[in-house]
Amino acid sequence: MGNSLSGPLPDPAADAGWTEAQPRKGFFTDSSICIGCKACEVACKEWNGVPEDGLDLLGSSYDNSFGLGASTWRHVKFIEQTRPAPVSLGMPGSGLPGADGAAGPVTEFRWLMESDVCKHCTHAACLDVCPTGALMRTEFGTVVVQDDICNGCGYCVPACPFGVIDRRIGDKNTKNVGIAQKCTLCYDRLRDGQEPACAKACPTQSIQFGDLDELRERAAGRLASLHDAGVTEARLYGEDPEDGVGGTGAMFLLLDEPEVYGLPPDPVVSTRDLPDMWKRAGLAAGALLVAAAAAFAGRS
Secondary structure, three states, rough: OOOOOOOOOOOHHEHHHEEEEOOOEEEEEEEOOOOOOHHHHHHHHHHHOOOOOOOOOOOOOOOOOOOEEEEEEEEEEEEEEEEEOOOOHHHHHHOOOOOOOOOOOOOOEEEEEEEEEOOOOOOOHHHHHHHOOOOOOOOOOOEEEOOOOOOOOOHHHHOOOOOOOOEEOOOOOOOOOOOOEEOOHHHHHHHHOOOOOOHOOOOOOOOOEHHHHHHHHHHHHHHHHHHHHHOOOOOOOOOOOEEEEEOEEEEEEEEOOOOHHHHOOOOOOOOOOOHHHHHHHHHHHHHHHHHHHHHHHOOO
């Protein structure tokens, strides 16, 4: 998670068979300028017709929505954090360290806010395990659910290393109840040359949309500027094509460890070992057949 790019991202759309694939699209979410307004959550729900799924305070923070799921495709996390204050906060006569030598621990409180979303992984386990082909790779490199094909089996739910996708719950009148749902990166808007609703609604440009290669350059530049300003704890998440999911289509600039934001520090596509597993299963099956044939021949 340094401030340099580690290589070009693969082109998953071309790998999926798109002969006229578009430049890969994605998000760069800069949590350092997120103000927690939740305009992105509202815009996402309004544009995509995502039903309301509860607005009660959690009791553990000022957040009023729980997390990503079938009816929350964008979620702004509120993380209340207490930590040691920088020594430079001390002022003469204040009794704080760094001012007049007075002793005593000093802490500061801060809010970390981050608008989370589906990562649109380069190697997407949800897509790998879908038995009906309902999950598909678009020409923009994103992953979407085809509502009319999904049978609600739920195989994709445990496959996602980020806990993003889920089956929608509700009564019989709830839109798409019982089937898998998640962010589509506003696929319908992309096809019309528009940016996703969440990015358009963000008042601080914390959510930036565009060609993924350009966003990675922009993210690296932003990280470098924060490091130069002394914000050494800033880091990028999801930009590395050599990570366990091949890099993501949604990158994040974080101000602390990924775990603080509820993100896995080393995400791995859960289907990574499937080819090797099938190979070994095939070898084992072949050995059993040979042994059975030998036993049958011996009896004869």
